[in-house]
Amino acid sequence: NAGVMQNPRHLVRRRGQEARLRCSPMKGHSHVYWYRQLPEEGLKFMVYLQKENIIDESGMPKERFSAEFPKEGPSILRIQQVVRGDSAAYFCASSTYRDADTGELFFGEGSRLTVL
Amino acid sequence: SQELEQSPQSLIVQEGKNLTINCTSSKTLYGLYWYKQKYGEGLIFLMMLQKGGEEKSHEKITAKLDEKKQQSSLHITASQPSHAGIYLCGAENRDDKIIFGKGTRLHILP
Numbered sequence: 324n325a326g327v328m329q330n331p332r333h334l335v336r337r338r339g340q341e342a343r344l345r346c347s348p349m350k351g352h353s354h355v356y357w358y359r360q361l362p363e364e365g366l367k368f369m370v371y372l373q374k375e376n377i378i379d380e381s382g383m384p385k386e387r388f389s390a391e392f393p394k395e396g397p398s399i400l401r402i403q404q405v406v407r408g409d410s411a412a413y414f415c416a417s418s419t420y421r422d423a424d425t426g427e428l429f430f431g432e433g434s435r436l437t438v439l
Numbered sequence: 440s441q442e443l444e445q446s447p448q449s450l451i452v453q454e455g456k457n458l459t460i461n462c463t464s465s466k467t468l469y470g471l472y473w474y475k476q477k478y479g480e481g482l483i484f485l486m487m488l489q490k491g492g493e494e495k496s497h498e499k500i501t502a503k504l505d506e507k508k509q510q511s512s513l514h515i516t517a518s519q520p521s522h523a524g525i526y527l528c529g530a531e532n533r534d535d536k537i538i539f540g541k542g543t544r545l546h547i548l549p
Binding site for chain 1: 474
């Protein structure tokens with residue numbers, strides 16, 4: 324059973340370009356979370372999605388950022404017209420409605436975006 | 440909104456010594472997660488606590504959730520270089536959203 328898969332692991336974009344980050348949750352998981360981590364800081368919640376629904380996007384910037392989790396395929400975090408301040412590691416996590424035994428939220432390895 | 444405060448922000452410990460990291464929530468915790476992150480890498484799940492007074496251990500790491508469910512501590516016994524990294528506590532709120540503290544950076548001196 325593969326873990327949470329994120330790609331690309333590293334992405335370089337110039338200011339004004341678009342960045343698309345993909346997250347394939349663990350098999351059977353219908354809940355996906357996106358977090359952003361700036362250098363030397365903790366994880367900041369961005370958005371929580373279930374299949375085809377955004378449950379909570381209170382951590383998402385109002386402009387340029389969007390997320391989706393379609394019925395088929397991975398969850399996508401899309402950043403339009405990137406700026407240098409968007410440079411960060413973006414982590415995806417997935418779960419069922421909580422893992423029955425441990426309650427674990429399973430994290431991917433992250434996608435590191437660098438904006439030049 | 441709920442906030443998590445971790446202390447200390449950074450910790451340097453001699454190998455073999457014990458240490459404690461604290462996580463305090465501004466609101467009642469419905470679930471408290473501890474993760475470890477090695478620098479530049481992903482997150483490794485350590486344990487989750489839900490019940491007031493609950494205590495769990497994994498190898499040399501023990502975590503406790505206080506009776507009021509607003510504070511948790513992570514204790515490492517006889518620290519080793521492999522314990523170095525960033526320790527993050529995460530809190531689950533009533534809406535299933537999980538927020539994290541800023542982390543505690545642990546360095547182990549040989």
